[in-house]
Amino acid sequence: MGAVPFEALAFGKTADEAFSNAVEDATHMHGHAGYTGSIAEKSSFKVIPKQEHHGKQKRRYAHQLLEDGDERIRSKWGPAGAINCSGTTGAKRYREQYGLKGKHGDVWLFFGWASH
Template sequence: MGAQTFITYAEGADVDAAFRATVEQAEYEYGHAGRSGTIAEKNGYVVINGGPLSPGDAAALANTLIDGADRRIDDKWEPAGAIAVLGGIRTLSGIPVPPRSGGYPDLKTAALAAVDGLLGDDEIVTKSHLDRYSLRRGSIEIDQSATAIITTTGSAKLTGWLFFGRANS
């Protein structure tokens, strides 16, 4: 019986919900039989750093703690480490898209209208999906109940958690 190192990012500000979702995803991908060497083997977590770090700084800290065999995360039977991350991937769901007389020239413009005023200065839209729209004479017509799902990066807000440690394999 060995141990394997894992590092995985989970979107969401709530550490409990992010941990549960990540464990469930790992169980789905690797099964429930145990010895996967993933976060699926962990029953809990310990928050390592109280303040959010950038994705790069969080990964560097996680690697330093792993390489240094930090007692909080080095045992395959103990909790995973958890570091708060800002500027990582963030998904905004169910954002209303405002109707516009004459429609929008394209889907990207409509998506940006939906998040107008919701994004930070350095936040970048990386992906968007709109529902309830139609193409009309070179424009996008938005239904009154249209919503958008927007994925961003670079937010100055807490966007997720980096979980890491050693797991039974």
């Protein structure tokens, strides 16, 4: 089996809740069979510290980590990366799209490699 990059935005009161929401959405969308090439294949995540991505475009930074083979997220069997996107234009759009405006929580970008 190969590996493909994935990314998923999700909302939650905590990073753990957002991760669970992202996995649940991907499982619903891609099925329960495994090897979906999505976040549904992940069981954990590693938060990328804010000081690393502060002032940078979040998706672009995530793609750079994937391209560089960052050791924290390079394994298809290891954790996903997680970047808090709250306050960004993308997060505001996500909140509006899903009716989350005014709700307590954060928008997270999860990314990495998944088996396919």
